[in-house]
Amino acid sequence: MKTTKKIMNKFFSSNSEIKKIIIKKALVKLNMNYFLYKYENMHYIKNKIPKFESLIDYKKINIDSLDTKKLDIFSDLYISHKFNILGSGWVSANYNAKVSGIENILYETHNKRPYEKIVREIVDKNYSLIDWQRDLKSGYLFDAEETSTSIKNLPQGVDLKMPWELSRMYHLPQLAIIAILMKEKRIAIIREFKNQIYDFCESNPLGKGVNWICTMDVSIRIVNILISYDIFLQIDEYGILDVDFNKYLQTHILKHGKFIKRNLEINISNTKVNGNHYLSNLCGLLFVSTYFRSRETQKWLEFASREFLVEFQKQFLDDGSNFECSTAYHRLSGEISSYSIALLLRNHIELDNEILKKMNSIAKFAILVTRDNGDMIQIGDNDSGRLLKLDLKQQIELQNISRERRKRDGIVNDPFVENELNNYSLPAAIFAITNLNDLNNYAKKSPIDFSIMNALVNQNSTDCQTVYDFSSYNYNHNVDVTGLQSKFKHKKTTTIFLPYEDIILNNSVLNFSPHFGIAVFEMDNFKLFVRTPTDLEDMHTAHIHNDFLHFEMDFENKSYFCDQGSYIYTPLINKRNQFRSVRAHNIPNHGIETNDFVDCFNVRTNIKGEVLQLSNNSIELMVCFNDIFHYRKIELDKNMIVITDKSSHFFDYTCKDFDYVSSGYGRLLTQNVRHGLRITSV
Structure with missing residues (x-):
């Protein structure tokens, strides 16, 4: 009832565009899809086509x-x-081509x-x-032939x-x-x-x-x-x-x-916020209205420009991170935003320094969560979504398979594997806009993205050297740890030994993103990524995983204790929940989930937490959920990483690599779990 009242209030207080969207959503709810389809098509009259520029x-x-x-x-x-579509392998998309199925689910194709x-x-x-x-x-x-809005309740798989x-x-x-x-x-x-x-x-x-x-x-x-x-x-x-x-x-x-203008993906309830879908809608309108000039497209341009700047400030936080709790969605929304900003500049729309600083911070955050090999770490969901996939040099890796063999086998063996985690393109594209000196090297790492963005901006780039300082980690914690010591009845200490005794991890450099929630300790050939608690009231949690306190490590170009990724969404909901659960992350397990998965994209958040202490060689964290208090300290000491866990309730924790990981949507890979590190637990 409260939601209905909020929708009605929004309807009467909104402009005509929002009213149209609310009416159309109501028609879908009332199963009046045929009338909606007819209404839609009434407005696609063939007028004179404006010139393509x-x-x-x-x-x-x-x-x-x-x-x-x-x-x-x-x-x-x-x-x-x-x-190669979302982990399908290279398969034919021609009529009636053979498919392999998913998790033993296979549907016969009719000839309609x-x-x-x-x-x-x-x-x-x-x-x-x-x-x-x-x-x-x-x-x-x-x-x-089915009306698009009628397609729902799909079979499993x-x-x-x-x-x-x-x-x-x-x-x-x-x-x-x-x-x-x-x-x-x-x-x-x-x-x-x-x-x-x-x-x-x-x-x-x-x-x-x-x-x-x-x-x-x-x-x-x-x-x-x-x-x-x-x-x-x-x-x-x-x-x-x-x-x-x-x-x-x-x-x-x-x-x-x-179609985009008439079907904007705006959340009509005041209880929800818009996300990357709406951001992409505005980007699409900006592209069409910049390529074609007419009275109608000029209205699209003005609307999309105005709305984009509002959404951009809402969806990206002060440290440049995206509010959807996901590094992959940060890349997606960052790409959408960078191309939108480029078109605003192309259309001579003035942007203040706050917008440009945030663009730089978006790029720097992307770099913060990137391994030395150029791959981003996976925090939260990853559906492999992109605006464009331009850089064939970085994204496509060629396997050593001869042309003759591939012809003989009918492309059974993948000649190309798409690297869906490469994170160079976003900083390269933003460098073409702001000319931030720190991003210069990424223009060389991802030259196609940089040069296309540079051409799109068309000599309208800016010179902005301001950016969020991740090395300045001022924070305030509100938890009185001393008062909780008596509650910590369960304790476990885990020590990871790196194979060289002359390594001094104490000398690491720390960078911290407080709004997203990640701390990165770094020195030569070493990175430690720690997922820190953050205020979820500021976040859009549809893509969150139960990963607070998770950590993973890069050492000598090898990755350890990685997040398992996402694998899949709606076709196999049990698998989806498995990959976003506590068990899929390098964190203590108290036998219950830290947040509740209501459905595929609805998460009831229960967990709260604080960063208690930060230095270049240690971090202390506290989380609370379902009356459980858990304290974790990670300390770098010479060639050791020491993890101290204390909790008010019994928990299980084993520091290990997982048997399976998903490096992109629909891709499930067996991982070599023999990491060669000595790990002790007491």
């Missing part, structure tokens, strides 16, 4: 570091419609492809159609994210970059782009099927289409993208823009 000069994209042999194979995979005949009349005769509506793991095929991920079109900008480098493949790649656009748009009518459910995916899709289209138009010296196609695609781009 190129934003990225392809000649400025730095492709010098790319390996043509690798990319030749890579482009062949995409042109033959083989994709209602738009097949229409598509075949438009595309080239030798083009194979893509199964855009299919989950390429479970094999489940969504109904392409079916993952909406599989068709969504393919339809985000991450591969199109990658193909465009390859076409710049490899002129001999341009004709084939541009024709493939043209055919895939026809194929997708005709197979996925507006508001029908799985790929119009989530406005975030629509937003990411149009960003990837626009950037790839911009590049392809410049290098198409063959006239492949003719007048008819350009009119067709530009019409659909504007339809995407109108």
Whole structure:
């Protein structure tokens, strides 16, 4: 009743845009999806298409570091419609292709492809159609004629994210970059782009099927289409993208823009906050309205600019960290924000120093949670979400498999493994905006992201050298530890010995993010990451894990005691809960969860805590949940890491590596647990 009252209050106090969204959400709740679909399509009238303005000069994209042999194979995979989607391995996305299933769940594919005949009349005769509506793991095929808002209550093992991920079109900008480098493949790649656009748009009518459910995916899709289209138009010296196609695609781009504007992912209850979905919606509008200039798109630009600046300040905390309790979502929202900021600058929208300082802090936080090998540590959820996947140099690793063997085996063995944890692209992109001196090296580490962002900003970059100081760790704790000593009836001391006696860990440098909650001790070839308690009242907790007090270590380019990752969301809810549970982290286990998982994205937070003490060689932490008090001290002493745990209740704790880890959404890897370290417990 309280929530209903808040929604009504918000309705009557909101502008017309919010009112429309509340009405539409009410129609969905009332199962009036057909009328909603008809209402939506009334407003997609074909008006005169405004002029398309190129934003990225392809000649400025730095492709010098790319390996043509690798990319030749890579482009062949995409042109033959083989994709590696969220841990699927390289599988065919053509009609009725074989899939492997997930956790022994496999669905038979029916032959209902209602738009097949229409598509075949438009595309080239030798083009194979893509199964855009299919989950390429479970094999489940969504109904392409069903109203998108009606799709719900899916069978076990079916993952909406599989068709969504393919339809985000991450591969199109990658193909465009390859076409710049490899002129001999341009004709084939541009024709493939043209055919895939026809194929997708005709197979996925507006508001029908799985790929119009989530406005975030629509937003990411149009960003990837626009950037790839911009590049392809410049290098198409063959006239492949003719007048008819350009009119067709530009019409659909504007339809995407109108859909985003009319389906903004705003939380209508005052009890909730907006998250990365709404941020991506605004980014999508900024892209469409910057590429196309008209009265209508100017309104989109003004709206998105105004809303973005408000959301940006809410969603990123004072130390630059994102409020969604996740390093992976920090990267995602950071990418969305950096490209949005670039477009604001491109449109000559003035930004104050507070915004630019926060951009720098976003980059520095990303660096803070990055290992020496360039991979981010996983805290909280990781769904492998990105705005763009541009840097083929960093993100794609080539395995030593011959072309002949791959042809023989039908791509059974993955020739490429996507490194979904690499964290160089975000600092590189932000350096193109603010020119922060500390980020200069990342332009070299991720040259494509830097050069594309640099081209997008188009000489409108700024010079901002202010940034949050993570080395200044002032804090106030409110817990009287002395008064709790009598409650600490259970104690355990764990000592980790590094293999070299001449290491002096006491000399580590400490950096601390108080708002996100992470402390990092660092010296040559050594990093210790400690997940510290933070005030969850400031956070959006849908993606939080039960990980307070967790720590993990990097030593001599090897990682130890790592967070297990996330693995999967809605298809296997038990697995989801397993990977975000206490047992999946390097923390004491009291037999109960520190926070309650109400459903897939709803967490009832119970835990509170404080950082009691910080220095360059030690940290003391306290957490409280369900009347349990637990104290943990981590101390660096010569070549030892000493962990002291005290608790008011019995607990179990063993410092070890886990048998399985997930390095990205849908990917489950067996880990070598023989770390070679001596560990004692008393």
